[in-house]
Amino acid sequence: xxxxxxxxxxxxxxxxxxxxxxxxxxxxxxxxxxxxxxxxxxxxxxxxxxxxxxxxxxxxxxxxxxxxxxxxxxxxxxxxxxxxxxxxxxxxxxxxxxxxxxxxxxxxxxxxxxxxxxxxxxxxxxxxxxxxxxxxxxxxxxxxxxxxxxxxxxxxxxxxxxxxxxxxxxxxxxxxxxxxxxxxxxxxxxxxxxxxxxxxxxxxxxxxxxxxxxxxxxxxxxxxxxxxxxxxxxxxxxxxxxxxxxxxxxxxxxxxxxxxxxxxxxxxxxxxxxxxxxxxxxxxxxxxxxxxxxxxxxxxxxxxxxxxxxxxxxxxxxxxxxx
Amino acid sequence: xxxxxxxxxxxxxxxxxxxxxxxxxxxxxxxxxxxxxxxxxxxxxxxxxxxxxxxxxxxxxxxxxxxxxxxxxxxxxxxxxxxxxxxxxxxxxxxxxxxxxxxxxxxxxxxxxxxxxxxxxxxxxxxxxxxxxxxxxxxxxxxxxxxxxxxxxxxxxxxxxxxxxxxxxxxxxxxxxxxxxxxxxxxxxxxxxxxxxxxxxxxxxxxxxxxxxxxxxxxxxxxxxxxxxxxxxxxxxxxxxxxxxxxxxxxxxxxxxxxxxxxxxxxxxxxxxxxxxxxxxxxxxxxxxx
Numbered sequence: 001x002x003x004x005x006x007x008x009x010x011x012x013x014x015x016x017x018x019x020x021x022x023x024x025x026x027x028x029x030x031x032x033x034x035x036x037x038x039x040x041x042x043x044x045x046x047x048x049x050x051x052x053x054x055x056x057x058x059x060x061x062x063x064x065x066x067x068x069x070x071x072x073x074x075x076x077x078x079x080x081x082x083x084x085x086x087x088x089x090x091x092x093x094x095x096x097x098x099x100x101x102x103x104x105x106x107x108x109x110x111x112x113x114x115x116x117x118x119x120x121x122x123x124x125x126x127x128x129x130x131x132x133x134x135x136x137x138x139x140x141x142x143x144x145x146x147x148x149x150x151x152x153x154x155x156x157x158x159x160x161x162x163x164x165x166x167x168x169x170x171x172x173x174x175x176x177x178x179x180x181x182x183x184x185x186x187x188x189x190x191x192x193x194x195x196x197x198x199x200x201x202x203x204x205x206x207x208x209x210x211x212x213x214x215x216x217x218x219x220x221x222x223x224x225x226x227x228x229x230x231x232x233x234x235x236x237x238x239x240x241x242x243x244x245x246x247x248x249x250x251x252x253x254x255x256x257x258x259x260x261x262x263x264x265x266x267x268x269x270x271x272x273x274x275x276x277x278x279x280x281x282x283x284x285x286x287x288x289x290x291x292x293x294x295x296x297x298x299x300x301x302x303x304x305x306x307x308x309x310x311x312x313x314x315x316x317x318x319x320x321x322x323x
Numbered sequence: 324x325x326x327x328x329x330x331x332x333x334x335x336x337x338x339x340x341x342x343x344x345x346x347x348x349x350x351x352x353x354x355x356x357x358x359x360x361x362x363x364x365x366x367x368x369x370x371x372x373x374x375x376x377x378x379x380x381x382x383x384x385x386x387x388x389x390x391x392x393x394x395x396x397x398x399x400x401x402x403x404x405x406x407x408x409x410x411x412x413x414x415x416x417x418x419x420x421x422x423x424x425x426x427x428x429x430x431x432x433x434x435x436x437x438x439x440x441x442x443x444x445x446x447x448x449x450x451x452x453x454x455x456x457x458x459x460x461x462x463x464x465x466x467x468x469x470x471x472x473x474x475x476x477x478x479x480x481x482x483x484x485x486x487x488x489x490x491x492x493x494x495x496x497x498x499x500x501x502x503x504x505x506x507x508x509x510x511x512x513x514x515x516x517x518x519x520x521x522x523x524x525x526x527x528x529x530x531x532x533x534x535x536x537x538x539x540x541x542x543x544x545x546x547x548x549x550x551x552x553x554x555x556x557x558x559x560x561x562x563x564x565x566x567x568x569x570x571x572x573x574x575x576x577x578x579x580x581x582x583x584x585x586x587x588x589x590x591x592x593x594x595x596x597x598x599x600x601x602x603x604x605x606x607x608x609x610x611x612x613x
Contacts, residue, residue, distance in 0.1 A: 051505055071508045078509045084502035088524040097520070098510035153510055 001062045001156040001189050002027045003048060008057035010043055017043040019213040021057070025191060030183045032204035033193045036236070040213040041193045045159050048191065050074045061157065074157075077150030077188075081162040083142040085134040091145050092117055092130040098153035120148040123182075140171040147179075151186075160192035164199065176203050197237050201225065209233050241295045243268070243288065243319060252319040254283065254298040259305040260316045267316035270295070275309060282306055286315060368586060371579035383569075383580035391557045392565035393584070398473065399548075399561060400541045403480040407537050411488025412530070416522075418489075419496035420504070430493065436485050444482045445550025448475055471553030476561065479547035484537045491533030492526055499525055528603040535599055539592045543585065 003025040010018040018040045025031050033041040046052040048059055050071040058067040066074055085094050095117045099108060108116070121127040124144040134142055143163060150158065163179070164172040180203045183190055194200050200207045201221040209216045209224060209232075217229040228234040234251055241257075242249050260267055273294065274285035282303070286295045297317060299306065305315065372380055383389060417423070418430055436444065451457050452469040462469060469475045503525065507517040523530075545563040552559040554568065562585050569578035 049509060051509075071505075072511045072513065076509065078506070080502055080506065082502065084506040086503055086506070086521055086524075097507070097512075101507075101510060101512040101516050101520075149506075149510070 003157065003189065003191070004060040004063070005044070005048070006058050006060070008044070008047060008054045008059070010040075010047065010052065010054050016213050018047075018054070021213075021215060023208060023215065023218070025189060027062070027189055028187045030180070030190045030192070030203065030205045032200035032207045033191060033210060034195070034197060034200040034207050034236070035210035035216075036195060038212075039210040041195075041210050042161055044210075045161055045191060045193050048157075049076050049078050049159050051078075075153070075155050077153070077155035077158040079143070079146050079150050079158070079160040079163050081165045083134070083139075083146045083166075085142055085146055085149070087134055089133075090130065091121070091126070091132050091134070091137070094134070094145060095120055095149045095152050097149065102153075116152065117148075120152055121145075123151075124148045138171075139167045140175055143167065143175065147182075151188075156189070158188045158190040160190065162193055162195070164196075165194075172199070179203060201237075209236060211236075239296060241297075241319075242293055243295065244291045244293075250319060254296045255281070256320040257297040257299070258318045258320060259284070259297060259299060259303065260318075261305050263316055264318075267318045270315050270317055272309060272311055272313050272315055274311065275306075277301060284309075284315070286317060288317070365586065368579050368582050371575055372583045375576050379576055380580045380583075383577035384584060386577070388557050388560065389565060389577075389581055392560045392562045392581070395473070395476070395559070396542060396561040396563075399476050399480050400538060402477045403484060403541050404534060404538050406481055407484055407488055408530070408534055410485065411490075411492060411533060411537075414489040415492035415496050415526075418493050419499075420501055433486050433489050433493075436482055441479075441483050441544065441546030442550055445479050445547035448478055448482075448547075448551050452478075470551050471555065471559055473559070475551035476548050476559065479551045480541050480544050483544050483547050484540045487537035487540065488530065488533035491529050491536070495526055495529040528599055532596065532599040532603050535592055535596045539589060539596070542588055542592070 003023075005021055005023040005025075008018055008021040009016075021040075021044060023044075033044060035041045043052060047054050050066070050069060054067070058065050060066060061074070086097065089097070092114075096113050099113045099116065102108075118127060118130070121130055124147060126141055126144055126148070129137060129141065129145070134145070137145065143166075147163075160179075164175055167175065176199055183203075192203070204221060206218060207221055207224050208218050211232050217224050217233050219227075224233060225237050228237060231251070234240060239254050240251050241254060242251055258267070263269065268288050270286040270288040272284060273287050274283075276283040276285075278298075280301060281298045282301045284297045284299070284306075286297060288295055295317070309315075372383075414429070414433060418426060449456060449470055452462060452475065453459055454463065454470070456470075467474075469478070503521050504517055507521045512520065543563055544561075545567070548561055549564055549567075552561065552564060554560060554564060556568070560568065562581060566578050566582050566585070569575075569581060
């Protein structure tokens with residue numbers, strides 16, 4: 001089911017959270033709303049869900065205007081950053097909640113509900129936790145239960161608000177790969193909010209970069225990374241360096257750099273401030289002559305220039321972009 | 324090395340000895356205060372009540388005026404506590420789930436009955452609903468009696484016990500936030516289902532604790548009720564008022580007998596409070612872990 005967002009604006013008091021947002025999300029797509037905190041991405045997600053009302057503009061699901069529909073009639077699955085599991089219910093009852101709340105005519109029998117719940121728990125690989133309470137689970141487990149609970153009512157759209165934000169780095173990586181695979185299997189139109197560009201790049205089909213209540217750029221991960229529409233997008237999607245030249249400066253990513261131990265024409269002399277092996281790559285922090293802003297260069301760990309390199313030595317660098 | 328460890332251990336021991344002495348003194352002082360101010364009066368009440376044996380004790384309790392006072396007290400409690408439960412729940416819900424102008428003023432005003440003397444609260448109702456009061460003429464025209472009757476007693480009790488439930492629930496509900504309710508709505512629950520299946524189980528123990536405190540206060544309320552009741556024996560006398568009348572008539576045994584009835588009710592409520600408090604603190608520590 002597609003989502004069409006038309007001219008949506010929202011403010012809280014004097015703060016303009018969203019300013020005339022237009023966005024189309026295609027059926028079956030996994031879209032990331034990416035931006036710094038306070039950029040309006042969570043507000044937009046909550047407006048799609050119906051948890052907030054926009055000041056102006058409207059939301060349509062598959063062409064049907066749902067702006068006037070109540071939250072419970074929109075049939076969206078929603079996953080909260082802090083899980084929002086019902087603390088006094090077991091995992092089983094949490095997942096069964098949506099089915100049990102259906103009007104009597106539509107409500108399946110307890111046997112069908114039980115089968116469905118176990119099927120969902122098996123899908124999130126936590127069937128063995130059915131009788132536990134949320135407080136007895138780890139963060140990653142809680143979030144998978146929250147996802148199972150949201151999927152139980154067979155929503156047409158899945159919305160996730162910083163779903164991995166409260167988890168530690170390792171669990172976060174596992175879970176987002178798992179989510180990407182899950183999305184491939186069930187192919188549900190999904191929107192997730194994140195402030196982590198790596199997460200957005202890894203999981204999403206398309207990324208919507210937001211800043212200060214407006215959309216800066218919409219595009220596939222490779223597209224927004226390679227062809228950023230603004231300086232903001234460039235900075236937000238990855239680490240960046242600034243090299244001052246006569247009459248201006250150029251921006252380049254840490255890996256877009258050529259290094260040499262010998263002075264070469266067009267290369268800039270620099271002093272090595274720090275050397276950090278980070279696994280497959282090594283990061284070298286450099287102070288280029290004539291500028292105070294430090295530059296970070298990332299090269300493969302067996303790069304020729306790194307052999308025997310020590311702090312305080314001289315290196316010569318050239319951004320690849322200016323070739 | 325070992326001597327340093329020994330020295331450290333010795334000084335730690337010395338500190339602990341000092342602590343032990345201070346701790347014992349403090350505990351002894353606490354028990355002493357408790358005994359003189361709480362246990363001794365309890366003992367006096369019971370011993371005075373039973374001075375002439377169980378026969379007179381039960382006579383005092385089974386006397387028609389005493390029974391009607393007990394009935395009136397239980398009736399007033401039975402009306403005012405449920406009303407305050409509903410009010411407290413509604414107020415706590417508004418304050419914790421919605422943003423609206425004047426919110427902090429409302430929270431402050433909920434506490435007003437704690438800071439106003441109960442006698443003044445009673446007088447306010449006399450000034451409003453009494454024969455010479457603001458609505459006095461209208462009420463007498465329509466033959467409605469509020470002051471010196473049950474409605475006045477209930478109103479005064481409600482006023483005095485109004486903050487208990489709301490005070491207990493507001494911080495609890497604010498701490499729990501609105502996300503579980505939002506999740507319930509997103510899963511298709513209607514307002515009533517959301518309240519019954521999500522909100523109420525989460526605040527259950529806080530609610531019980533507030534109701535227990537409210538009941539205790541309502542049972543024992545003297546000042547405000549005294550002003551509005553008119554002390555009509557057998558009609559508008561509550562238990563605390565009945566005790567006072569008996570005492571003023573130098574009928575000490577009967578006064579203390581009725582007082583011990585109030586005492587027993589209070590002890591039952593204290594046990595209920597202890598039980599709900601224990602459950603509540605468990606709940607709060609769970610919430611803190613989130």
